[in-house]
Amino acid sequence: MSSDAHSILDRMLCFEVYSTEHAFARLYKALLAPYGLTYPQFLVLVLLWEQCPQTVNGLGGQLGLQSSTLTPLLKRMEKAGLVVRTRDPEDERRVRVSVTAAGKALRANVHDIGRCVADATGMEEAELFDLMRSLRRLRGGLQGSVLTGVSLSD
Amino acid sequence: MSSDAHSILDRMLCFEVYSTEHAFARLYKALLAPYGLTYPQFLVLVLLWEQCPQTVNGLGGQLGLQSSTLTPLLKRMEKAGLVVRTRDPEDERRVRVSVTAAGKALRANVHDIGRCVADATGMEEAELFDLMRSLRRLRGGLQGSVLTGVSLSD
DNA sequence: AGACATTAAATCGCACGCGATTAAATCACA
DNA sequence: TGTGATTTAATCGCGTGCGATTTAATGTCT
Structure with missing residues (x-):
C-alpha cells in the first residue's frame, strides 16, 4: 500500500471511531436523561x-x-x-x-430505546448487522493486541 | 421485523459499540502513554x-x-x-x-501509530474502509437525530 | 451612540474510566 | 496448620466529557 493511502487510512480511522463513539454516547445520554x-x-x-x-x-x-x-x-x-x-x-x-x-420497573419505560437508536442511525437492519460484525472483529483484534503488548517498536 | 430480532439488534448494537469504543481508546492510550x-x-x-x-x-x-x-x-x-x-x-x-x-517534534515519533492500530485490528484494508464508511453513515444519522431531538415518544 | 442579541471561551459540578495501590478473604501447598 | 500467593473490591489521583451558567467581546438595529 502506498504511504499516502496509509496516512489517509490512519487519519480516518482515528477520527471516525472517536467522533462516532461520542455521537452514539450522546444520543443514548439524551434518551436516558429523562429517567x-x-x-x-x-x-x-x-x-x-x-x-x-x-x-x-x-x-x-x-x-x-x-x-x-x-x-x-x-x-x-x-x-x-x-x-x-x-x-x-x-x-x-x-x-x-x-x-x-x-x-426492574424501568425496563418497561426504556423498552423502545434500542429501537429508537436503530431508527436514529438511518441504516437498514442488514447494514447494522454488518457493522456490528465488523465491530466485533475490530474489538477482537484490539483486545488481542492489548494483551500481547503491541508497541510502536514492533 | 420480529420483536425478537429487534431485541437482539438493540442489545448487540448497545454493547458492541460501547465495548469496541473503549477497546479502541485503550489501545491508543497504551500506544501514546510513552509520549x-x-x-x-x-x-x-x-x-x-x-x-x-x-x-x-x-x-x-x-x-x-x-x-x-x-x-x-x-x-x-x-x-x-x-x-x-x-x-x-x-x-x-x-x-x-x-x-x-x-x-511538532512529536509528529515523527508517533508517525507509525495509525499503522500500528490498523495492524492491531487484524482486518484487511478494504474491510477497514467499509467499516469506516458504515461508521460515517452511523455518525451522520446519530448527529442528525440529536439535532432534531429524537425521543422515546416519537 | 445606546440597548439588546449573539458569539467565544471559560468555569463549575457531576459522572465516567483507568492505572496503581490497598485491604480483606480465600486458596494452595508444604 | 500456617504461610505466602491469588482473587475480589475498594480507594485514590488524574484526565476527559457534558450541561448549565458566566464573562467578555462583537454584532445589530434603531
Whole structure:
C-alpha cells in the first residue's frame, strides 16, 4: 500500500471511531436523561435484567470495565434505589449486585430505546448487522493486541 | 421485523459499540502513554499538524467537543509545552491555539501509530474502509437525530 | 451612540474510566 | 496448620466529557 493511502487510512480511522463513539454516547445520554440514567448505568441494568444477581467482576467482564469504575457507579445506582449490593456469604470477597423492584420497573419505560437508536442511525437492519460484525472483529483484534503488548517498536 | 430480532439488534448494537469504543481508546492510550499523550490530546495535535493556528471552536467542531472539555485539555497541553494559546487580536473573543516546536517534534515519533492500530485490528484494508464508511453513515444519522431531538415518544 | 442579541471561551459540578495501590478473604501447598 | 500467593473490591489521583451558567467581546438595529 502506498504511504499516502496509509496516512489517509490512519487519519480516518482515528477520527471516525472517536467522533462516532461520542455521537452514539450522546444520543443514548439524551434518551436516558429523562429517567435519570446514564449510559453505563443503563448497560448495567440491561445485564441485571438478563441475569441477577451478578458480581462486580462479572459485570465488568461483560462491559470491559474495572472495579475502579464500577464500584462508584454501582454505589450511585444503589443510592438511586436501582440496585442493592451485598457481600456473598459463600465468598466474602465477592459483592453480589441485584436489581431492585424500582430497577426492574424501568425496563418497561426504556423498552423502545434500542429501537429508537436503530431508527436514529438511518441504516437498514442488514447494514447494522454488518457493522456490528465488523465491530466485533475490530474489538477482537484490539483486545488481542492489548494483551500481547503491541508497541510502536514492533 | 420480529420483536425478537429487534431485541437482539438493540442489545448487540448497545454493547458492541460501547465495548469496541473503549477497546479502541485503550489501545491508543497504551500506544501514546510513552509520549505522555492522551488520546484526545493526540487528536488535537493531529489537527494542529494539519492546520495551525486554530480556534477552540474550530478544534471542537472537528472533534465533537465543547469548550468545557477543550479548555482544560488545551491548558494541560500548554503546560506540557505542546501548544500555545493566544487571544486573536482581530477578535478578542477567539483564542488561537498553535503547536510549538516540541509539539511538532512529536509528529515523527508517533508517525507509525495509525499503522500500528490498523495492524492491531487484524482486518484487511478494504474491510477497514467499509467499516469506516458504515461508521460515517452511523455518525451522520446519530448527529442528525440529536439535532432534531429524537425521543422515546416519537 | 445606546440597548439588546449573539458569539467565544471559560468555569463549575457531576459522572465516567483507568492505572496503581490497598485491604480483606480465600486458596494452595508444604 | 500456617504461610505466602491469588482473587475480589475498594480507594485514590488524574484526565476527559457534558450541561448549565458566566464573562467578555462583537454584532445589530434603531
